[in-house]
Amino acid sequence: KIKYRELFNGIEVPVKLIDGEYVCPINFDNAATTPPLKKVDEFIYENMMMYGSVGRGGHKSSYCTKAYEVSREEVLDFFGLTPNDGYEVIYVKNTTEGINLLATLLCNRNHNKILTTRMEHHANDLPWRNVAQPFYAEVDENTGKLEIDTLEDRLKKAQGTIKYVSVTGASNVTGYITPIHGIAKLVHQYGAKLIVDAAQLVAHREINIKGKTKDENIDFLVFSGHKMYAPFGSGVVIASKQMLEECPPFLKGGGTVSFVLDNDVYYKDTPYKDEAGTPNFLGVMAVVAAMTVLKKISFEAIQAHEEILRNHLLLGLKQIPKVILYGDYLEQNRVGVIPFNIQGMHQDKVGEFLQDKRGIAVRTGCFCAQPYVMRLLGIDNEERYKYLVNPKLEKPGMVRASFGLYNTIEEVDEFLNVIEMMVAHN
Numbered sequence: 472k473i474k475y476r477e478l479f480n481g482i483e484v485p486v487k488l489i490d491g492e493y494v495c496p497i498n499f500d501n502a503a504t505t506p507p508l509k510k511v512d513e514f515i516y517e518n519m520m521m522y523g524s525v526g527r528g529g530h531k532s533s534y535c536t537k538a539y540e541v542s543r544e545e546v547l548d549f550f551g552l553t554p555n556d557g558y559e560v561i562y563v564k565n566t567t568e569g570i571n572l573l574a575t576l577l578c579n580r581n582h583n584k585i586l587t588t589r590m591e592h593h594a595n596d597l598p599w600r601n602v603a604q605p606f607y608a609e610v611d612e613n614t615g616k617l618e619i620d621t622l623e624d625r626l627k628k629a630q631g632t633i634k635y636v637s638v639t640g641a642s643n644v645t646g647y648i649t650p651i652h653g654i655a656k657l658v659h660q661y662g663a664k665l666i667v668d669a670a671q672l673v674a675h676r677e678i679n680i681k682g683k684t685k686d687e688n689i690d691f692l693v694f695s696g697h698k699m700y701a702p703f704g705s706g707v708v709i710a711s712k713q714m715l716e717e718c719p720p721f722l723k724g725g726g727t728v729s730f731v732l733d734n735d736v737y738y739k740d741t742p743y744k745d746e747a748g749t750p751n752f753l754g755v756m757a758v759v760a761a762m763t764v765l766k767k768i769s770f771e772a773i774q775a776h777e778e779i780l781r782n783h784l785l786l787g788l789k790q791i792p793k794v795i796l797y798g799d800y801l802e803q804n805r806v807g808v809i810p811f812n813i814q815g816m817h818q819d820k821v822g823e824f825l826q827d828k829r830g831i832a833v834r835t836g837c838f839c840a841q842p843y844v845m846r847l848l849g850i851d852n853e854e855r856y857k858y859l860v861n862p863k864l865e866k867p868g869m870v871r872a873s874f875g876l877y878n879t880i881e882e883v884d885e886f887l888n889v890i891e892m893m894v895a896h897n
C-alpha cells in the first residue's frame with residue numbers, strides 16, 4: 472500500500488511504507504532516483520485502461536499510437552521547442568542508453584572525435600570511450616569546478632577535428648550546474664556540436680534548448696524519466712532531426728522498416744527507424760505526466776525550496792567538527808547534491824548509521840563517477856591501481872545527500888542531529 476505526502480498545493484509524492492511500517496522516512500537519495508508523484512501514478516493507471524501496442528492496429532492501439540505521437544510535441548514544448556525547430560524526440564530506456572545511442576550514431580561511423588569532461592557520470596564517459604578516444608576537459612581538483620579554459624584549449628588544439636562535445640548539465644557528485652548555453656557558444660565557434668546529459672538537471676531547473684541567440688542552442692539533450700518523478704524504464708533523447716536522418720538506426724527490428732525484401736531493407740524516417748521494438752507506452756506517458764506536474768509546481772518554486780534545504784544542510788554540516796565537505800561551499804549555482812565525509816569513518820559506515828538510527832537514505836561510494844570523485848579526494852591515477860590490485864583495501868568514496876522537491880527543513884535538522892550524534896560517538 473502506498474502512502475502519500477502532500478506538498479505544493481495538493482501535489483503528492485509517495486512515502487515508502489511496507490506493511491504499515493516506514494521503511495525510509497527520510498529519503499535523501501534523490502540523485503539516484505526520485506519516487507513517482509501521485510499524479511504520475513494516476514495517469515499511468517488511467518492509461519493502463521487503454522493498454523495497447525503503439526503503431527499497431529486495433530482501437531486501443533490507435534489511442535496509444537496517438538497519445539505516444541502527441542507526447543513528442545509535449546516533450547519538445549517542455550524544453551521550449553516546437554516541432555518546426557528541427558529537433559526530434561527519441562524514446563529510450565534511460566540516459567545511459569540515450570548516450571550510447573548518440574555515441575554509436577555520431578562517432579562510430581565517421582570516426583569523429585569527441586570531447587567530454589572529468590566531471591561526468593560513467594554514462595557520459597564510457598560510451599564515448601567505446602567508440603573513440605575522447606579528449607577530456609579538466610576539473611579544478613580543489614573546488615571540483617569544470618575548467619572551461621581546458622575545454623577551449625582541447626578544441627583549439629584539435630583544429631576543428633572534434634565534432635562533438637558532451638557535458639553534464641548538473642553533476643551527480645557536487646550538484647554544480649554547468650553553463651550549458653555558454654559552452655554551446657564556445658563549442659560552435661570551433662565547429663562542434665553540444666550534447667547535454669541532463670539526468671541531474673531536468674527535475675531541478677527549467678531547461679531551454681534554445682539559447683538567447685542561435686549559436687547558444689543545445690544540439691542534443693538526454694535524460695531519464697526516473698530522475699524526474701516518473702518510474703524506471705523510460706528516457707528521452709532530443710536530437711537534430713537532420714542528423715538522425717543521416718544515420719542508420721541504432722537498433723534494428725520491428726517498427727523501423729517500410730520494406731524488407733529477401734535481401735534488402737528499407738528503413739522508415741526518424742523517429743520510427745530509431746525506436747526498434749514495441750515501445751514503452753506507459754513509461755512515456757509517465758514522463759509526460761511528470762513534466763505536467765513539474766510545470767504546475769513551477770521551477771521557480773522547486774529551485775527556491777531546494778536552495779533553502781541545500782544551504783541549511785551545508786551550513787549545518789560546516790559547523791560539525793570532523794565533517795569534510797567537498798567542492799565550493801559558497802557556490803550557489805548547484806542543485807541539491809552534497810558530498811561529504813566524516814573524518815576517521817568509512818563512508819559506508821556513515822550510510823549504515825544514518826539508515827539504522829533514523830532510516831535516512833543516502834548514497835555512499837563513488838556514485839558512478841570515479842574519475843571525478845577520485846580527483847576530489849586527491850587520489851591520483853597511480854594510487855587508484857592500489858585498490859584495483861588489492862580488493863581487501865577499503866575503497867575510497869564519499870557520502871552523498873541529495874534532495875527532491877518533497878524533502879523538508881525538519882528532515883534536514885533530523886539529518887544534522889544524527890550526524891552530530893555520530894561524530895560525538897566516533
Ligand code: PMP
Pocket residue numbers: 502503565566567568592594595639641642643668670671695839
Ligand atoms: N548522468 C548523470 C549525471 C546521472 O546522475 C545518471 C544517474 N545517476 C546518469 C547519467 C545515468 O542515468 P541512468 O542510470 O538512468 O541511465
